[in-house]
Amino acid sequence: MVKELARIRRALDHAPHEVADCELLRRYAREGDQAAFGVLIQRYSRLVMGVCRHAGLSGSDAEDVCQAVFLVLLRKARAGRWRHSIANWLYATARNLAHNARTAASRRAARESKAAVPEAVAPLDAMTGRELLDALAEELDRLPATYREPLVLAFLDGLTRDEIAARLAAPAATVKTRLERGKKRLGAALTKRGVADGFALLALAATAQVGRTSPTLIDSILAASSGHPSPAAVALAQGALVNGTVKRALALILALGAATAGFVALAVEPVAQPPAERMAKAPGTPAAPADQPKATERTLAVTVLGADGTPVQAEVFTVWLRDKPVALGRTKPDGTLRVTVPLKVKGAGGWLVARAKGHATDFTPTGMDYIKNAMTPTADVVLRLPKVRPVKGRVIDSQGAPVGGASVVASSFSAFDSDASADAHMKKWAEELFLRGVPPDGDRALWYSDGYREGSNPDGRSPHVVTTDADGRFTLNGLGAGHLIHLRVRGPGVADTDVITLNRDGFDPAPFNKTARSHKYKEFGGHWWLSGPDPVVVVEPEKVIRGTVTGPDGKPRAGVRVTFTRTGQAAAGAHDGNGAHNAAVTDANGKYEIRGAKKHKGYMVECPPDPAAGLLPRQEYAADTPGYEPVTIDLKCARGVVVAGTVRNKATGQPVVSHMYVDVLANNPFVEKYPRFMDAAGSFSDLYRTDAAGRFRVVTIPGPVLLTAAPDREERGDFKPPVPDPKYPAHFHREGGGLLFDEYRGGRGFVQGNWCRVIDAKATDTEVRADAELEPATKLGVKVIDADGKPVVGCSAAGVTHIEFDSPVEFPGTDTLSVANVGRGEERFLAVFHPTRMLLGTGSVKSDDTNAAVKLGAGGSVTGRVLDGTGKPVAGLVVQLMYARREVEVATQAMEKANGVTTAANGEFRFDRVFPGQEFGLFFARGTTLYGPMFDKRPRYSVTGHGEVRKLGDLPLGEPRNRGD
Known part of the structure; x- marks a missing residue:
């Protein structure tokens, strides 16, 4: 399910988000359109979570309510007529379900302790933060829907006035009037209760928003809506559907969720899960296995075969995501070669590739965390070189004229285990994946770093690139027959264009494209289309974006990458990304010119921070210009405060390579004194990666900010989770097993990684020091035994780290699982299996278990x-x-x-x-x-x-x- 949810999230990024709520519900209710309901989830998950926060819920309680709200929406989608916006309905439903959840939690607490009797005090003095929010919610409920809805969208969903107008299909002036009148009515009502409206609205804006919605929250709602909800969510939804047919209704919800949403591969009728079985007890007290040095290399036994299955003497090399290719040697006459390669280079994996004269290349991933068998210390690898089939094609403009001098690059490849597998992939894409905006893919893929026209590392670029002739024709030689090839076309005066071709003789893409195009809601799909082996590529005119980048002193900055990342300027996290990420690098005069962009409603460009110079990142937006006139956007960068330090293992003193994140905390008084720098759509985290010695330099603003250290994912389970900075406890909150912090602009964000500290630099500071010490995780040893009580060596287990959705961890050479960071009173559930002996089993463990073991069997x-x-x-x-x-x-x-x-x-x-x-x-x-x-x-x-x-x-x-x- 994890892989499927990841695919859904990528697909929804390409879905249109301007369609009215009522139309999305109609499409879902009448046509079973999964993308429509997915857009609603992404559109309103923040609002619903804001209501939960407002009601005092957190962690799993809030997530259960979010799931339940969308389950009820699924059930009621076919009932009655919906307004243009469903914000009011969602707000009311979320309020009711949150109240039910909170009441249930209070009853549980009441059974455990007695409440003290408060003294009589003035109304305002008696109001705690919780009661203040309750008062706000009650008075919001009493407002007419006309006034409540824009207030909810403004303060709980963080929309601007123009965005609210678009959501409600109302003039901006009308929205302004409703907001002002709603505030006055709310203020008057609150004043009667002893609350000043300015303070109340500030509290509402600062605490109710969710800010950056957690990706895992979106995933949980998607899963719940498609038939995989939590038992608590089902119970809450049952309480909301009190129409005499609750049980049937919930089954209907779940069936429809799987049958029409298509989000996950299964719908099950949810019931309360049975308690996890207690671990079988093994004699003796197991100790957690001693920490082994992390594997930094892989030893691979490589065999290279031709398309006919005979051995081939081939050149074997690695292609790395963040470094240049490395030659490893030539296979023997029997096609074999034994090589040792780094697990990762510069923190990222890559591919093992083989090629030989008269053959095309084959490849397999290595060092990639999310791919099975790509992280093992040893592996037997068989590479089968396909026959060579060149790709021939032609590039023309929208008028049919040839485009000469255009660059055509094969930027990525997908391979298939067989032609039957290729046909199955294409069929699945046309029937299902197209509607999610997902391009066709294969059984495995290799891609090169050809995302930018300028400034990309030339060592990481594809070797398969040609230029069209005067008639617009091109031939790419050396490509593999049967491969799915992603072509990127770039030329003077034309927009960058992607083409996906299945390089197989006789392949006809028409039936697959027809299936995709025949869906009446094809606009929810991506812009991807299949092409035959000899494509004709039609390109549109480009939209040029140009400007000048200067420093704080107004002097030009040379060598700065400027990227067109978004087509809008809403709060960060809006679904307005420019997938092409067109970019340019400034010249000696600080001038840049981004070529190859397509025409959009607007353009946000950004440049990254420069820790060496102490300069902050910078973003700026401009609306579209008439026709294809160029857009001008200048960027003046501001100087910030550099935070320098190291990340080390507290126990050993050894450096820990980590990513460093900086988040501006609530009430930072310096934000508005700086030009726009907080609306980045791109990820600049790699610029904040420590070197091999654990050293880092990051740049931020004065005032309270949160600095976080996050080791690579496979090492995060080796250290304890982050704890609040003891000097600034008010900025932090516990929710479930997670740690959150108060973000600027309201809302709460999740603390990344394993360490954090609040940095509160002065306006006069230019550089401050902060060293991170990561505390090793507590480890609990859990024996693995078979049905006869004998040890089982070399198992893999899910649930052994505190990281949610973490992949199973392998334990080669030992019969003891090392379970990390089991908190006091916490029960950790484990799913264990042996990869070759066909043994498996489950169990749970607590921190005080001394003789824990999990028993495996067939x-x-x-x-x-x-x-x-x-x-x-x-x-x-x-x-x-x-x-x-x-x-x-x-x-x-x-x-x-x-x-x-x-x-x-x-x-x-x-x-x-x-x-x-x-x-x-x-x-x-x-x-x-x-x-x-x-x-x-x-x-x-x-x-x-x-x-x-x-x-x-x-x-x-x-x-x-x-x-x-």
Whole structure:
């Protein structure tokens, strides 16, 4: 599910966000359009979370309410007529559900302690921060909807007046009037309660907003809306749907979530999860295994074969994301070569690549955290070189005239295990992924750093680049037959254009493009289209963006990269990114000219900070100009305060390579004294990466800011989580297991990494010192044993770190898991498996467990047969299995390449390696059509014991529910 949710988030970044709420609901309700509901989730998750914060909820309680609100919206999408904006409805629903959640929490607390009786005091003095927010919420509820809605959008969702006008389809002047009248009414009502409206509105703006919505929150809402909610969210939603058919309604919600949203591969009927089984006890007290030095290299046994399967003597080399390619040697006559390569270079992985004369290249990823088998210390690698097939094509303008002198570069490649796999990928893209804005892809991919026209490291650029002739024609030689190739076309006076071609003789993209284009809501899809092996590329005119970059003294800055990153200027996090990221570098006079941009409604450009010179980042925006007239945007950079220091392991004193983040804290009085620098869309975190000695230099502004150190992800579990700066406790808040801080402009952000400190520099400071010491994690040893009590060496386990959604960790050469940072009173759930012995198991551990062990056994099996409405077996149906427990699902994804099987001719299917004692659901699909048991009869299953075969018997296919039409 993690991989699928990542795909959804990428897809929604390309979805249009100007469509009215009522139209999005209509598309979802009548057509089952998944992208429409996804836009609503992204549009309003911040508002709903703001209501939760306003109600005093935090952590998992707030997340449960957010999930429940959108579950109720799913249920009611088909009921009645919706207004242009649903902000009022969402606000009211969130308020009710948050109240229910808070009441339940209060009742739990009341059973544990007795409340003190307060003394009689003046109304305002008696009001705590919590009561003040309650008063605000109550008076907001009493306002007419006409006035409440713009206030909610302004203060809870952080929209500007113009954005509110667009959301409500009302004139800006009308919105201004409603805001002013709403404030007056709210102020008058609050004054009667002893609250000054200025103070109240300030509190509302400062504490109610969420600020940067957590990516994991978006993921949890997407998952809940597609049939994978938390039990608490279901209970809250049940309370809201009190119409006599609650149970059926919730089943309907979940079925529709999976059948029409298409967000995840399974919908299960949620129930309260059973308590995690306690660990089996093993004799003796296991100690956490001694920390081993992190692997910094990989030893690979490489075999290179040709397309016909015979050995090939080939050149083998690495291509790195952040460095130049490195030659490793030539294979022997039998096609073999043993090499040792760095795990990562400059903190990033890359690919192992082979090429030979008369053959095209093949590749496999290495050193990439999110790819299975790319991080192992040793591996056997087989590379199969495809036959060579050149790509020939032509570039023309919108009038059909040839474009000569254009650059055509093959910037990325996707390979397939077979032609059948390629066809399946293309079919899936046309039927499903196109509507999510996702480009076609393959079984594995390699890409080069050709994202910018200027300034990119030439060593990281693709070697496959040509220039069109006077007739606009080009030929790219040396490319692989059967590869999916991403071409980037750039030329004088034309906008940068992407083309994706499947380089296979006889391939006809028309049926796939027709399927994608035939959907009536194709505007929700991306701009990607498939091309045949010899494409004709049509390019549009470019929009030139130019200007001058100067320093605080007005002198020009040379060699500065300026990037066109956004088409709007709303608060950071808006979905207005320029995916092309057109960029240019300033000349000796500080002038830049960005070429190749497409025409948009507006243009925000930005340049990164310069810690060496002590200069802050800078952004500026300009609206579009008529036609294709150039846009002029000048950037004057301001001087900030440099924070310099080192990051070290507190126990050993050794440096820890880390990313350094700087966030401006609430009430920083210096922000408005500086030109625009906080609205970046690009990520400049690499500029704030320490060197190998752990040294860093970052630049920020005076006043309170938060400095954070975050080691690479695979090392974060080796250190304790961050703790609040003891000198500034008021800036921090605990929510669940996470630490949050008060952001400037209101809202709260998540503290990244493992260490933080508040830096409060003076206006006269130019440089301050801050050294970070990371405290090693506490480790709890957990033995792994088999059914006979014998140790099992070399397992992988999910749940062993405090990092949510962390990938399973491997424990080679030991029978003891090292479980990090189990807090006092906390129970950590583990899902454990052996990658080759077909053993698996689950359990939980507490910090005071002294003899903990998890027992592994053979996985269970599940069999069944799918029948259609006439009782005939259904062949060729995809059956998927998904667990209710996140750790088990993550472990399964690492253990298995896919969680789906296909029914045989007799309709039968079988799953092996099923985790015992863990609830799961089954989901049926064929192409774009999803099936499932009837709504209120959707079953859930589990395998009781190790090795058990659970025979489900005959299962009804159920009613079809299409993803699109």
